[in-house]
Amino acid sequence: MLRFFEQTNYIDVVRDHISENMNVRGYQTLLAKAAGCHNSHLSHVLSGRAHLNLEQAVAICEFWKLDELHTDYFLGLVNIARAGTEKLRGNFERHLDKIRSDSLRSVSYQEKDSAVVTLPSDKSVLYMSSWYPSAIHAAIEFEHLRTVTALSNRFHLPEDHVQEVLTMLADFGIAEENGGQWTSKSKIAIGGDTKPVTKIYHQAIRQKANLCLDTRGDHDYFTTNLISLPRAMLPEMKLKMQNAVRSVLADASEKSGEELIYLCVDFFVP
Structure with missing residues (x-):
C-alpha cells in the first residue's frame, strides 16, 4: 500500500481507508453518511463511475480527522480527477508537488x-x-x-x-x-x-x-496475458485487480512473516 503522499488517485486513498477498516461493521456506509451522499453513490465512486465533489471530499477528510496538509493533498487529488483540461490538471499537479515537498518537513x-x-x-x-x-x-x-x-x-x-x-x-x-x-x-x-x-x-x-x-520455485507464479474488454468494463476490472491485491496484503499483514515475496501486478492499456 502506498503512503499517503505517494498516492496519485484519490479513489485509491478511499479504498485503502475502507480496506484498513474492514473490521469496522458498515464502514463504507459510515463513510458515505459522513460525506453526505448515498452509499450507492460512494460505490459508483469506488468503481470509477462517478466522482466526489469538493464538499463531499472535505467532509470525508473531517471524518478521517486529517490535518491541513493531508486534507490539501486529498482535495488536490480530487481536483485532478475532476479537471476538464490538461492545463487545469497540470496546475493542480504542480500544487500537489509543492505539498509533497512540504510533507518532507513533517517527517524529516x-x-x-x-x-x-x-x-x-x-x-x-x-x-x-x-x-x-x-x-x-x-x-x-x-x-x-x-x-x-x-x-x-x-x-x-x-x-x-x-x-x-x-x-x-x-x-x-x-x-x-x-x-x-x-x-x-x-x-x-x-x-x-x-x-x-x-x-x-x-x-x-x-x-x-x-x-x-x-x-x-514451487511457490512462484508468473503470467502475462493480452486480453480485449469493452471499454466500459475497464474500471470494474481494475477494481477487481486492486481488491485482489488488497486481500493478499491484508492476509499477509495478519500473519508472522517467514518468507519474502515480491508481488508485482500490472494492468494497463497499451
Whole structure:
C-alpha cells in the first residue's frame, strides 16, 4: 500500500481507508453518511463511475480527522480527477508537488527515532535502483537473516555487496549493527517527486522477476496475458485487480512473516 503522499488517485486513498477498516461493521456506509451522499453513490465512486465533489471530499477528510496538509493533498487529488483540461490538471499537479515537498518537513530524514524515515530524492533513487536494498532491509526483520553471511546465502549475493547495502541502510538511519547482528530501525517513505523513483523500482523488480523465470520455485507464479474488454468494463476490472491485491496484503499483514515475496501486478492499456 502506498503512503499517503505517494498516492496519485484519490479513489485509491478511499479504498485503502475502507480496506484498513474492514473490521469496522458498515464502514463504507459510515463513510458515505459522513460525506453526505448515498452509499450507492460512494460505490459508483469506488468503481470509477462517478466522482466526489469538493464538499463531499472535505467532509470525508473531517471524518478521517486529517490535518491541513493531508486534507490539501486529498482535495488536490480530487481536483485532478475532476479537471476538464490538461492545463487545469497540470496546475493542480504542480500544487500537489509543492505539498509533497512540504510533507518532507513533517517527517524529516534526520528523525532517526521515527517509525518511518522519509528519504530525500537522491537516497530514494539509491534505495529503489535495484531489488536487493529493499529485500535486505526487509530480511533483517527475520532473526535468522541478520548477519552478512546469512543474507549472502539467502539472496545469492557476494558478502561484500551485502555489506555495502547494509552500510548504506545504516547511513540512511534505517538499520543498525550490533555485534555482527543487523536490525531494522524504521521503514521508509519516498521523498520528493515519487513518479520517477517509482518507475525505477518498478523496472528493477521486474528485472529480478525475469531472472527468476529461469529458476522458478514451487511457490512462484508468473503470467502475462493480452486480453480485449469493452471499454466500459475497464474500471470494474481494475477494481477487481486492486481488491485482489488488497486481500493478499491484508492476509499477509495478519500473519508472522517467514518468507519474502515480491508481488508485482500490472494492468494497463497499451
